Amino acid sequence: xxxxxxxxxxxxxxxxxxxxxxxxxxxxxxxxxxxxxxxxxxxxxxxxxxxxxxxxxxxxxxxxxxxxxxxxxxxxxxxxxxxxxxxxxxxxxxxxxxxxxxxxxxxxxxxxxxxxxxxxxxxxxxxxxxxxxxxxxxxxxxxxxxxxxxxxxxxxxxxxxxxxxxxxxxxxxxxxxxxxxxxxxxxxxxxxxxxxxxxxxxxxxxxxxxxxxxxxxxxxxxxxxxxxxxxxxxxxxxxxxxxxxxxxxxxx
Numbered sequence: 048x049x050x051x052x053x054x055x056x057x058x059x060x061x062x063x064x065x066x067x068x069x070x071x072x073x074x075x076x077x078x079x080x081x082x083x084x085x086x087x088x089x090x091x092x093x094x095x096x097x098x099x100x101x102x103x104x105x106x107x108x109x110x111x112x113x114x115x116x117x118x119x120x121x122x123x124x125x126x127x128x129x130x131x132x133x134x135x136x137x138x139x140x141x142x143x144x145x146x147x148x149x150x151x152x153x154x155x156x157x158x159x160x161x162x163x164x165x166x167x168x169x170x171x172x173x174x175x176x177x178x179x180x181x182x183x184x185x186x187x188x189x190x191x192x193x194x195x196x197x198x199x200x201x202x203x204x205x206x207x208x209x210x211x212x213x214x215x216x217x218x219x220x221x222x223x224x225x226x227x228x229x230x231x232x233x234x235x236x237x238x239x240x241x242x243x244x245x246x247x248x249x250x251x252x253x254x255x256x257x258x259x260x261x262x263x264x265x266x267x268x269x270x271x272x273x274x275x276x277x278x279x280x281x282x283x284x285x286x287x288x289x290x291x292x293x294x295x296x297x298x299x
Contacts, residue, residue, distance in 0.1 A: 110289060111144050113282040116275050132168050135179065138278070139164055141285075142186060148288045155189045173221060177214040181207040184273075187281060194284065204280060210273060217270060220263035227256035 053062045058075040068081035114137065122130035142157040159182055167175035185207025192203065231252035238249065 111141050111148075111285050113285055114138060114141065114278060116278040120271065128173075135183075136161065136165055136168065138281075139179075139183060141281070142183070145281075145285065145288070148292070151195075154193055155186075157186045157190050159183070159186060173218060176218060177211045180214045181211040183207075184210045184277060187277065191280060191284060204277060205273065213266075213270060213273070217263065217266050220259055220266055224256055224260040224263055227252050227259060231256055 054065045055061065056063050056070040056073060056075065057077065059070060059073040061070070061072050063070050063072070063077075068077050069075070070077065114134070116134075119130060119134040123134065139159050140161055142159055143161060146156055146158055164179055167179060184204060188204040188206060231249060234245075234249040234252055238246070
C-alpha cells in the first residue's frame with residue numbers, strides 16, 4: 048500500500064501536496080500546518096529576498112549639514128528671538144531630509160509636516176512651541192531608540208510629552224511677563240488721566256513683571272540644556288550616517 052503524500056486544502060477542498068503550505072489553486076495559506084519559518088522558506092524559493100553578497104551602493108543626493116546650536120543661540124539673542132524660529136524650521140527640515148539616508152524597514156520615520164509647522168510659527172508665534180517641540184523631540188527620540196547607531200546610547204532623549212509640558216510652562220511664564228508689563232504701562236496711562244490713581248498698583252505690576260521674567264529666564268536655561276542635547280544627538284546620528292555612507296562607497 049503506497050504512502051499518501053497528498054492532503055486537501057481546507058478552503059477549496061482540492062487535493063494538494065502535503066509539502067505545499069500555500070494552495071496552488073486558491074492561494075490560501077494552510078494555517079495550523081506550517082510554521083512561519085517554513086512558510087518563509089517556501090516563498091524564498093520563488094521570491095528570493097535574501098541578498099547575495101552585497102548590492103552596489105548608490106549615494107544619497109546630498110549630505111545633511113550639522114547645525115551649530117551655539118551659533119543659532121547667539122543669532123536668537125541678537126534678533127530678540129526671531130532667529131530661533133528659523134533654527135526651529137531648519138532643524139525640522141533636516142529631520143525630513145535625514146530620511147533620504149538608507150534606513151531599515153523597522154526604523155521609525157522622522158518626517159514632519161514643514162508647511163503646517165511654518166504656518167503655526169507665522170500665525171501663533173511662541174504659543175505653538177509646545178506642540179511643535181513635542182513632535183520634534185518625539186520623532187527623533189523614537190527613531191534613535193531603534194537606530195543601529197544608538198544601541199550604546201545610555202542617555203536617551205526625554206520623551207515628547209515631557210518636553211511639551213516644559214515648553215508650556217515657558218509659554219505661561221513669558222505670557223505672564225507680557226500681561227503684567229501691559230497692565231503696568233496701562234496703569235501709567237491711567238495715572239495721567241485720573242486723579243488719585245494708585246502709584247502702588249503701577250509698582251506692583253512692574254515688579255510682578257520683573258519677577259516672572261526672571262523665572263522665565265531661569266526656566267529658559269533649562270530648555271536650552273535640552274535643546275543642546277537634542278542637537279548634539281541629532282548631529283552624532285548624522286555623522287554616523289555619513290561614516291556609514293563613506294564605508295559603503297569604499298566597498299563598491
